Amino acid sequence: MxxxxxxxxxxxxxxxxxxxxxxxxxxxxxxxxxxxxxxxxxxxxxxxxxxxxxxxxxxxxxxxxxxxxxxxxxxxxxxxxxxxxxxxxxxxxxxxxxxxxxxxxxxxxxxxxxxxxxxxxxxxxxxxxxxxxxxxxxxxxxxxxxxxxxxxxxxxxxxxxxxxxxxxxxxxxxxxxxxxxxxxxxxxxxxNMTAVQWGKLLVNLNNALNALSGVPLKQQIGDMRWRRLMAAQMDEALAVLRCAGIGTQNPFAALPMRAVPYVLRLPTWAFRWLAKAMLSIDPTARSSMWEDLDRGRSTEIEELQGRIVRMAADQGMSAPINSAVAALIRESETLGAGAPQMRPQEVRARIKAR
Incomplete structure (x- = not known):
């Protein structure tokens, strides 16, 4: 401004x-x-x-x-x-x-x-x-x-x-x-907007994965390999929030946030049937973090994965998945070349290497 x-x-x-x-x-x-x-x-x-x-x-x-x-x-x-x-x-x-x-x-x-x-x-x-x-x-x-x-x-x-x-x-x-x-x-x-905001933050953890993938959201969410990564980082974040005594509310559906990782891990045919609302998106839509990388702007990674990592440290815990994803986004910001178009197995390899 x-x-x-x-x-x-x-x-x-x-x-x-x-x-x-x-x-x-x-x-x-x-x-x-x-x-x-x-x-x-x-x-x-x-x-x-x-x-x-x-x-x-x-x-x-x-x-x-x-x-x-x-x-x-x-x-x-x-x-x-x-x-x-x-x-x-x-x-x-x-x-x-x-x-x-x-x-x-x-x-x-x-x-x-x-x-x-x-x-x-x-x-x-x-x-x-x-x-x-x-x-x-x-x-x-x-x-x-x-x-x-x-x-x-x-x-x-x-x-x-x-x-x-x-x-x-x-x-x-x-x-x-x-x-x-x-x-x-x-x-x-x-x-109870606090619980709603934490619920949205958990969903928004996928912003970074979408930015790393470089593909539209609908295509990414339709790929079980990406959904398993989504579920893994959400499980990790939920464990941190439980330790901190923070409640969440799903802002998108009646399904409790603790059940979302389970749904994400379902076979694609079952996931599509149960998560119709999640898939009701424009075929070309991408996350705001993808847009930030595409335009060469700073992202909000510190308010998403970064926040989970800091909270985990405060609780004497670690959050290696969220930490690795945050590091990949920071690297992409530094390079300034837009979305890196990574494959899910590449992201998993970086997580295991930490």
Whole structure:
């Protein structure tokens, strides 16, 4: 996020003030898709973004698509874009969608510019970001959120949702989930977002495996060899969480998280039958970590496998599988050549070598 640049509304038509005024802080793949859908639904939305992102959307417009047939091109007067943190002034709701490494910086900007009445919602991966925001914003109503779906920044102003699911937000005053919920972007309140976030973190451990594979998610999940790796690192992480006394809730299905590794190890025909929802994804969808490697950006590996490894050390345990996967992602970041397109047996060999 940059402090350079100026406010830019896409079009000359005046914006009609509506409640709530929503500022998406750190509008990248998830932020542009969620913010764009909210704007399409009639909300007053400002996308607070990097200058390069603003230039792309200014040139091409904002196009939202998904695997289920969504195809929306937003008119220029439906939302505003800005590269200056001053756009946070007057916000009723701030949706934080920056990567984990930028949380402290965006928190300082919110503290400086956003009114204390603004509700701040973390729609970020990992479980630590909401606590960072709460410590930095003690006078704000800060809530955890969980976005289950994947969005790929295709380029040319297009953001494509490749998987499905509803957004969950901490229960609190104002029923903000109900205020923002729209057809195609359903939002709900939840009383135990901590368990939901840990459940999503366990599922998101596959982000790294998908990035290492370089193949679409549906192809990767359909390969029993990759699923066994998914199950092994999830089993390891579940053991660490049990030792730490942390509960989890599956954000994608009624199946308890402890049963997911068992399902992943089933023969492919049985897995496809039991896990239809997991396979209801765009054939071209890939993980956000794959996108980070592809674009030469830092990944969130420290908030996923890295978090499990650190927790294991705190409990006097080891987490060799998660540690090896994290090391492979760090190597790929350093090389800067995109996804390494590894085979599952290559990943297993690196795990055994540690």
């Amino acid at each position: 940059t402090e350079q640049g100026s406010t830019l509304g896409m079009g000359d038509a005046p914006k009609r003030r509506s409640y709530p005024r929503i500022v998406v802080a750190g509008a990248g793949s998830i932020g542009c898709f969620v913010g764009g859908m909210l704007a399409q639904g009639g909300h007053d939305v400002t996308l607070f973004m990097r200058e390069a992102t603003m230039e792309e959307i200014s040139k091409h417009g904002l196009l939202l698509t998904d695997f289920d047939g969504l195809d929306v091109e937003l008119a220029g007067d439906r939302f505003a874009m800005d590269t200056q943190a001053a756009c946070l002034a007057g916000a009723d709701i701030v949706l934080v969608t920056v990567k984990s490494g930028a949380t402290e910086r965006i928190a300082a900007q919110i503290a400086e510019y956003a009114p204390q009445t603004a509700v701040v919602v973390s729609l970020q991966n990992g479980v630590q970001n909401v606590e960072l925001l709460r410590r930095a914003l003690p006078n704000h109503d800060v809530r955890a959120g969980m976005v289950p779906f994947n969005v790929l920044w295709v380029g040319g102003g297009r953001f494509h949702r490749g998987t499905s699911g509803d957004i969950y937000i901490d229960k609190g005053k104002g029923h903000i989930a109900r205020l923002m919920s729209l057809p195609g972007l359903e939002m709900h309140e939840h009383r």
